[in-house]
Amino acid sequence: MTIYREKLWPAPWLFISTALVIPASLLVFLPINVLVGIGSAIVLYLGCLAALLASATKIEVTASELIAGKARLPISIIGSVDGFRGAEATLERGQRLDARSFLLIRGWVDPVVRVELVDPNDPVPYWLVSTRNPEAVSKAIDQARTISTT
Numbered sequence: 001m002t003i004y005r006e007k008l009w010p011a012p013w014l015f016i017s018t019a020l021v022i023p024a025s026l027l028v029f030l031p032i033n034v035l036v037g038i039g040s041a042i043v044l045y046l047g048c049l050a051a052l053l054a055s056a057t058k059i060e061v062t063a064s065e066l067i068a069g070k071a072r073l074p075i076s077i078i079g080s081v082d083g084f085r086g087a088e089a090t091l092e093r094g095q096r097l098d099a100r101s102f103l104l105i106r107g108w109v110d111p112v113v114r115v116e117l118v119d120p121n122d123p124v125p126y127w128l129v130s131t132r133n134p135e136a137v138s139k140a141i142d143q144a145r146t147i148s149t150t
Helices: 012-029 034-054 086-093 134-149
Strands: 002-008 057-062 065-068 071-074 078-084 102-104 112-117 126-130
Touching: 002 134, 012 034, 057 134, 065 126, 078 086, 078 134, 086 112, 112 134
Parallel strands: 102 126
Antiparallel strands: 002 057, 057 065, 065 071, 078 112, 112 126
């Protein structure tokens, strides 16, 4: 049973900014041949779009686990869950970051959620996951805990 699901699609400004590959490739290839220049511009821009769309990942909370991309974490080993926005999120991704932590961060998504692990055998202290709605992820994990204990 899925409690929460979110797809971290790239922000619209990324699609616009990657369009700069078009004039750049035209500058390089137009002197060689007009068709090569236009063709390479189209191919390079479509490649950039494909890479952006392929980088979109899923965050999901089910009754039994937290799924972040391809990684899965059982609800039973989750400790505290804290959401951060703005400057606090920047600190979590930077100065406060533990090198042993599991990261699923997307640069176009500012808020993050930190999910502490209580498994003494796991060397990873916490997961840091980008999400557009950290409060909803935290609430969904609490709801999953309630479901798993009953």
